[in-house]
Amino acid sequence: MLVIHGGAGVERAGMTPADEAAMRTGLEEALRAGHARLAAGKPALEAVTAAITVLEDSPQFNAGKGAVFTHDGKNELDASLMDGATLKAGAVAGVHRVRNPILLARAVLEHSPHVMMVGDGAEAFAREQGVTLVDPSYFRTERRWEQLQRALREEAARQPHADIATARHFGTVGALALDGEGHLAAGTSTGGMTNKRYGRVGDSPIIGAGTYASADCAVSGTGWGEFYIRVSAAHEICSRMAYLGESPERAGRVVINERIPALGGDGGAIVLSAGGRLAMPFNTEGMARGWIGADGVPHVALYSDETLPLPAGAGP
Numbered sequence: 001m002l003v004i005h006g007g008a009g010v011e012r013a014g015m016t017p018a019d020e021a022a023m024r025t026g027l028e029e030a031l032r033a034g035h036a037r038l039a040a041g042k043p044a045l046e047a048v049t050a051a052i053t054v055l056e057d058s059p060q061f062n063a064g065k066g067a068v069f070t071h072d073g074k075n076e077l078d079a080s081l082m083d084g085a086t087l088k089a090g091a092v093a094g095v096h097r098v099r100n101p102i103l104l105a106r107a108v109l110e111h112s113p114h115v116m117m118v119g120d121g122a123e124a125f126a127r128e129q130g131v132t133l134v135d136p137s138y139f140r141t142e143r144r145w146e147q148l149q150r151a152l153r154e155e156a157a158r159q160p161h162a163d164i165a166t167a168r169h170f171g172t173v174g175a176l177a178l179d180g181e182g183h184l185a186a187g188t189s190t191g192g193m194t195n196k197r198y199g200r201v202g203d204s205p206i207i208g209a210g211t212y213a214s215a216d217c218a219v220s221g222t223g224w225g226e227f228y229i230r231v232s233a234a235h236e237i238c239s240r241m242a243y244l245g246e247s248p249e250r251a252g253r254v255v256i257n258e259r260i261p262a263l264g265g266d267g268g269a270i271v272l273s274a275g276g277r278l279a280m281p282f283n284t285e286g287m288a289r290g291w292i293g294a295d296g297v298p299h300v301a302l303y304s305d306e307t308l309p310l311p312a313g314a315g316p
Helices: 017-039 044-056 101-111 119-129 142-156 225-230 233-243 248-263
Strands: 002-008 077-083 088-095 116-118 172-178 184-190 211-213 217-223 267-273 286-292 298-303
Touching: 002 017, 002 044, 002 217, 002 267, 017 044, 017 172, 017 286, 017 298, 044 077, 044 101, 044 172, 044 184, 077 101, 077 211, 088 101, 088 119, 101 116, 101 119, 101 184, 116 119, 172 267, 184 211, 184 217, 211 233, 217 225, 217 233, 217 248, 225 233, 225 248, 233 248, 233 267, 248 267, 267 286
Parallel strands: 088 116
Antiparallel strands: 002 172, 002 286, 077 088, 077 184, 172 184, 172 217, 211 217, 217 267, 286 298
8 A cells, every 4th residue: 555645735726737637647656656666565665765756756746856945045855754664764854955855864764873864964965875966956947936936025015925835834745655564654755835944844854743654553744844843743643543543534633634723734644554544634625645555556636525535444
């Protein structure tokens, strides 16, 4: 089983038919890439890495190639990865030249005694590990640049943001996998938030907030990161499943649709249990999401009013 998301906060008003088609295609390609690893008997960690790499390479998502710009006109990338079988984790934050931050997060997990590396130090480690570095111009897309310019104009005029992509703190990709050995893994990658300042880091690279995996549960979040950090969202979902015996649907709903909104935040998440039960809670008009099972058929959706068939036992 492989479950992915391409970010909450998807709004029909901001999407053209071409955008929708490209996003759906990107989700399907990511699912097939991860499924190929699982079908070949590879561990969950490898399937998660493969799926997120595809999403990072797509300009349709706010991660890697499609990352948004900071106030200073830069792209700052964050990612994290966790192996539920061993509780090993790797994370990177504030990198500018790493083509696929999820690959660097995996290098931290596998080849470092540390869990998180940031900025220049993380990129020095990337060079040592042979992780691909690119010129920062690689990440520039005109769509994201115009989003920043619009946000700067609105800020200068003290106007509210008109563009949902700049007004809210969405735009993340993530993946969860359950392999043939029954092991889980989770990963998340993001370009952060448009017009962010002061070296801000959200929940995506923070283990327990945006990403968590154990022997029983895997979670990747997408939403307003400050609130996910404050409630340790990913770990909280897994804790509710472990200690209260809640289903992925119930645990995800309490944290994503009740606790975070009560504080003023919003967003979504994907949740997967060791038994293959999944949930995709979110409280926005849409969340790019999908799953693929043993039959290799990808299932994807963007909006809340789309019916996404779920595997047997996966809940409503």
